[in-house]
Amino acid sequence: MPSTTPRPHVDPALDLTAEELHRWSNRIARMLLGMGAEAGAPIAVAIDLPVEAAVAERAIAKVRGIALPVAAGAAAARTALGITHRARRPELSDDVRWLILDEPATLRRYLVGSDSTITVADRSASRRSA
Template sequence: MSAPATASADNVVQLPQRAPIANGHLADADLDRWANRLARLLLAMGATAGERVALVVEPRIEAIVAEAAVRKIGAIPVAEHAPTPRFGITIREHRPALTDAVDWLVLDDRGTLRHYLVSSDAPLSGADLRAAS
């Protein structure tokens, strides 16, 4: 578990602490940590602020985390049908029907999961974002 941020940066979405996941609901603190991990994967792929990132994700919790991760890096979440972005987030079930012109991050791919699980869930810093640009 990461320690809470002591100073807020302009690019960090600070969410209030709530109870842990209960009855299928995602606590804000968990959403924040999961989105930080996924945001780091997007940055490692080369996604940057202002860039459009396609989202073709289910179920709902994964879609919420994916959108939060995209917004954390300052990118813009868009539908798959938007003018072709460089990057996208999806799941294996949808990948065969999607264009190869987009660099897809497949959430339930074994390699993605391996990288996700070892990524830091600490809040993104300005240095994290500058290193990617």
């Protein structure tokens, strides 16, 4: 049986099960929705770790956003939201609202957030509250 223990920061050498990917990306998708993510909107991904980048991209897909990878030192053009780590944040634009995965406040929100499947109602509730 796959582990359901949240792992907000995973060693890139570790593999995720499909269930772990689903649950982890649902929690991050909810945080993105809370930040105002919308269908069709580009969301920057400035993450160097392959596992976490894959989870971020899956979370963005769940909110119906468009993942835009940001290479080291490159600008996150045309985006209002992004996902990154503290180590990358200083090189990134202040014009983007960043979800910083390894920030203590993000980790607390992650741990108390729901990992259930993102629904149309979840996406609609986010638009109403924004």
